[in-house]
Amino acid sequence: MSHEVAGLPEGILGHHFSSLARQNEAMRLGMWLFLATEILLFGGLFCGYAVYRFQFQLAFAECSRHLNLTAGTVNTLLLITSSLTVALAIHFARTNRQRAAVICLVLTILFALGFLGIKAIEYTEHFHERALPGKYYAFEAVKVPGSAMFYSLYFLMTGLHGLHVVIGMSVLAWILWRTVQGRYSSKYYTGLELGGLYWHLVDLIWIFLYPLLYLI
């Protein structure tokens, strides 16, 4: 149930929209509403973090110093750079340079894989040191009340964020396929733009997680 617009692939403009501009605006607004719920979802975890960091300041500082700061910093740089490549992919699609857009999206997915790889190495270290959440905590290096709580929050926050990285990567892979098919151009690129928005949100969350977890 859609009508055609000159120069656009079939099926892009829904019949219930009077023009593509209105549809694009509705799509954008819908995406931002979804991002708002994501911010509130992570907001709950940040709130829990604030409470327990206030209660167990020493434990949080001690545990934070046992995290792999280099890994955290490299991951921050990877996510920031992947945000750049997504922004550039949208820019190139908008200016009808599909090949450049495809290269940027491939780079983004590679950066995301790099991020997950480094996170996996960190998690392996925690499991070997038994720096685990709640009652499974048996980390020899830090024995301060509240350190189990730090690792509970650490695994919850980085775990939920990691899940978002995986989802974002899958969305970007799908968008990459559609870019290869040539569906995005200066006439229509909203699908690509919305996938990019999701990826930037993943980056935004990490921008806060990095100093709060690694740099106490």
Next chain:
Amino acid sequence: MSESGPSGRAGVALHPGDLHEEHELSAIWYIAVWIALVFFTFLTWFTGKQHLGTWALFIALAIACTKSVLVALIFMHLKDSSGMTRLVFATSLVFVALLLFFTVADVATRFRPATPAGAPFGTERSQPEGLLEHEMPE
């Protein structure tokens, strides 16, 4: 993109400026923002390693907020977005701020027996001797 489609629904044609104008930033902008983000990452890494005490959290959050503003305005195009999308984003931030403020205000004003075992622990300076061997809270 302000004309109606070829399906002839002329009655709903948009006026110029009805929806926000789509104009494209040059790629230099994105690269400039990326350089700023890398700079701020190293700045927060450097200041974080100094363990500046009371100010550490404030500085770290100030840098993180600056980075987020750059990402939201330029990468996420909030700079050129319609007022509606900005309002949605701002509203979510207001509610996270409310959540954080009232929860932290509650915890900060509790008397000691109402806090979890071993808390509040405070900083190293106020650390009473022997409390480190305290039983771990589950």
